[in-house]
Amino acid sequence: MLILLLINNVIVQYKNLQTMGKKIFLSLPVTVAALFLLAVMFSGCASNKKKATGENFGLDSTEISEDLLDDIGKAKQIFYSLPSPLETAMLIKNAGATYNEELLNPISNASKYTTNKTRALNLGIYTTDLSFASLFDQTQTSIDYMNAAKQMANGLGILDAIDNNTIERLEENINNRDVIMDIISETFMNSSSSLTETARPALASIVLVGGWVEGLYIATSLVGDAPIKDNKLVGRIVDQKLSFDIVLKLLDDNKDNPDVAELIKEIKDLQVTFDKIIITTSKISAVPDEESNVTILKSESKVTITQEIFRELTEKVNVLRQNFIS
Amino acid sequence: MKRIFQFAAIAILGIIPIGVNAQCKGFAKKVCKVELAPYIHDGNYHAAILTVGEEAELYKTFYSATDYRIAVCGTGDLADIEFRIIDADRNVLYTNKSKNYSRIWDFRLEASQQLKITIIVPPGSGLPEDIQQGCVAIMFGFKEK
Numbered sequence: 001m002l003i004l005l006l007i008n009n010v011i012v013q014y015k016n017l018q019t020m021g022k023k024i025f026l027s028l029p030v031t032v033a034a035l036f037l038l039a040v041m042f043s044g045c046a047s048n049k050k051k052a053t054g055e056n057f058g059l060d061s062t063e064i065s066e067d068l069l070d071d072i073g074k075a076k077q078i079f080y081s082l083p084s085p086l087e088t089a090m091l092i093k094n095a096g097a098t099y100n101e102e103l104l105n106p107i108s109n110a111s112k113y114t115t116n117k118t119r120a121l122n123l124g125i126y127t128t129d130l131s132f133a134s135l136f137d138q139t140q141t142s143i144d145y146m147n148a149a150k151q152m153a154n155g156l157g158i159l160d161a162i163d164n165n166t167i168e169r170l171e172e173n174i175n176n177r178d179v180i181m182d183i184i185s186e187t188f189m190n191s192s193s194s195l196t197e198t199a200r201p202a203l204a205s206i207v208l209v210g211g212w213v214e215g216l217y218i219a220t221s222l223v224g225d226a227p228i229k230d231n232k233l234v235g236r237i238v239d240q241k242l243s244f245d246i247v248l249k250l251l252d253d254n255k256d257n258p259d260v261a262e263l264i265k266e267i268k269d270l271q272v273t274f275d276k277i278i279i280t281t282s283k284i285s286a287v288p289d290e291e292s293n294v295t296i297l298k299s300e301s302k303v304t305i306t307q308e309i310f311r312e313l314t315e316k317v318n319v320l321r322q323n324f325i326s
Numbered sequence: 327m328k329r330i331f332q333f334a335a336i337a338i339l340g341i342i343p344i345g346v347n348a349q350c351k352g353f354a355k356k357v358c359k360v361e362l363a364p365y366i367h368d369g370n371y372h373a374a375i376l377t378v379g380e381e382a383e384l385y386k387t388f389y390s391a392t393d394y395r396i397a398v399c400g401t402g403d404l405a406d407i408e409f410r411i412i413d414a415d416r417n418v419l420y421t422n423k424s425k426n427y428s429r430i431w432d433f434r435l436e437a438s439q440q441l442k443i444t445i446i447v448p449p450g451s452g453l454p455e456d457i458q459q460g461c462v463a464i465m466f467g468f469k470e471k
Contacts, residue, residue, distance in 0.1 A: 075444070077374045079464070081386035084369040087468060091389055094471050135470075181366050181470075188369030189355070196371075197347045235390075239438040242387040246440070249385070281437055286419045294393065294432045297419060301390075301437035 080250040082208045082243055085124065086185055088215030089131035095232040097222050099136035104129040105214070105325045107148040112326075116156060117259040120203045121324045123152035123191060124210025131184055132218060139174045146170055149187065156203065158194035162187045202257035205250050209263065210324060212247060216240055217321040220314040228310050237313070238303050241274045266320060273313045278304040350375065354463035358399035361430050365395040365467025377459040378404070382445040384464055390438045393469040397430045398422070398445060401460035408446040409464075413439065 083091065105125050113119045130145035150162040166187055173179035195204040219237050228234040247267065254260040284299040350373045359367050374382055388394055400407040406427035411420040419441070422428045445462055 075383040076376065076380040077382040079372045079374075079382065079384040081370055081372065081384055081466075083387070083389075086366070087368045090366075090468060090470055091392070094392070178366075185367040185369035186355075189367070189371045193347075193351045193354075193371045193373075197351065239387065239389055242438060242440045246385055246387065281414075281439065283415065284413045284417065284419060284439065286433075292432075294434055295420060297433060297435045297439070299435070299437045299439070 078253075080246045080253070082212050082246055082250065083215070084185070084188055084208075085128035085131045085211040085215070086181060086188065088128055088211065089135050091236050092132065092215065092219050092222070092233070093135045095219075095236045097219070097233055099132070099138065100222065101133070101138070101141060103218050103221050104133070104141075104145070107144050109325055110148045110151045113152065113155065115259075116203060117206060117262070118324075119152045119155040120195075120206035120259075121210035123149055123156065124207040124212070125214040125321075125324060126152060127184070127188055127191075127207075128211045128214040128218070134177075134180050134184060137177070142180065143167065143170055143174070146187070149191075153191055156195070157198070158191055161190040161194045202254035202260045205254050206259060206263060209247055209251065209267070212240075212243065213267075213317065213321055213324060216317050220310075220317050223310070223314070225311075228305065228307055234305075234310065235303070237310075238277055238279065238305055241277050241279060244270060244274050266323065270313070270316055270320070273309060273316055276305075276309045276312075350461040350463070353399070353401055353461050354465065358397050358429075358463040358465050361397035361399060362395055362465055362467035365393070365432075365469055368466045368468060370466060371463075372465070373461055373463040375459055376400075376404075376445070376447045376462045378447050379449050380447055382462065382464075384443040384445070385440060386443070386466070387438060387440045388433075388435050390435050393432065393434050395430055395432050395467040396443065397465045397467070398443075398462070399429050399465075400447065400462045403458075404460040404462070405448055407462055408448055410444045410446075412442045412444060414441075 105122065107126075110122070110126075113122050126145050126149040130142055130149055133141040133145055146162065146167055150167065153159070153161040166183060170180065170183050173183070192204045192207060195201065195207070216237065219233055223231060223233050223237070248264075248271070251260050251264050251267070255264060279301055281301040282299045284297050286295050286297055288295045351371070354371060354373045372384060376382060396409070396411075398407055398409040407429075408421065408423050408427065409431075410418050410422075411431070411433075412418055420431055420433070422431065425431075443464065445464065447460075447462065
């Protein structure tokens with residue numbers, strides 16, 4: 001459909017030029033190249049444009065009917081959304097975590113990252129670290145990590161994502177939590193949109209995965225060897241089984257990129273451990289609260305995980321993250 | 327000279343989509359993000375150029391005990407955008423069609439879930455051919471506790 005639209009657009013433009021008396025003669029290879037270029041550039045508008053096939057959606061116990069597959073098949077675009085660095089940091093903090101600066105990727109490492117893959121991964125990592133520090137009111141650390149994220153963004157050629165003005169705004173509002181969070185969310189949006197605008201959705205997906213793994217690393221490290229029973233932070237880590245499914249689909253859509261293909265191999269090892277965690281959820285009922293205008297999605301979930309499985313997950317995340325920051 | 331024209335034509339054709347994408351980002355930032363207030367924008371960016379009659383889908387995990395707001399906005403040329411929130415059992419938990427195509431919806435989950443958001447650009451009645459497509463942005467906000 002998209003290609004047809006593009007071809008149609010080009011034909012319309014061509015006809016318009018002809019009617020204006022400004023004929024442009026494009027040889028076939030050039031025309032094909034132009035169409036290809038157009039298709040590539042348009043693909044930058046979203047995380048992907050692949051039509052869905054028979055994919056598993058939701059918990060592993062859930063089956064999807066043919067009707068649902070028919071519905072999915074109509075979609076022109078499919079987005080896979082991971083928790084952003086800011087959301088990840090907020091989830092960790094709300095679970096009762098404490099701040100530990102030693103867990104962050106040292107900013108002195110920034111100069112080591114010289115490839116697109118390591119820069120993209122560590123743009124995500126530094127943005128999560130920045131979000132974590134900001135939510136715990138670590139003002140100077142927040143500025144330092146914004147600078148480290150800027151260094152990664154500059155290396156990726158997205159100079160406008162985080163500029164000097166961003167750093168100045170951060171410094172001027174360092175005691176204003178709302179403004180700081182707005183600056184962080186805006187810089188993250190700028191980074192991912194700049195990468196997609198320049199037809200590099202694969203790198204945008206790597207940024208997201210880097211940030212997601214960093215959140216998982218901080219959370220699992222903060223739990224350490226503590227008992228997992230009734231541990232809120234463990235609950236949040238277990239929830240990442242649901243997001244891991246999305247991580248794989250997001251990367252799979254960009255697997256033609258060699259860096260993404262390599263990342264899929266690296267991250268696949270987590271699947272074995274996530275598969276050992278069982279989550280079952282009851283039917284959801286939506287209950288609107290007319291007074292607050294907030295709808296409560298009521299349901300219950302049951303999680304089965306052992307201390308051993310949690311330790312295994314912690315170790316694998318540790319190894320993965322160490323590879324990312326090395 | 328002919329080659330210069332050919333090269334220029336390709337370059338121009340390549341620049342057009344960048345402009346469209348930039349407009350889409352500007353629209354998301356200036357129009358859709360505002361709808362999230364007082365919720366904090368999570369920083370993720372999802373926007374696409376959709377044509378009337380087309381659909382888009384978004385998959386996301388939402389976490390328990392967190393207050394979320396979703397904002398779905400289409401550029402002025404498009405008719406009202408319909409969005410539906412669907413669970414893993416394919417139940418429609420919410421549709422803005424019954425809420426006069428409201429751009430926002432606030433919700434909280436008792437248990438973390440992966441949900442699907444379906445965006446539908448309904449066919450407009452008598453829209454001119456050249457404005458039958460536009461930018462649609464999907465954004466999320468949350469509340470800090």
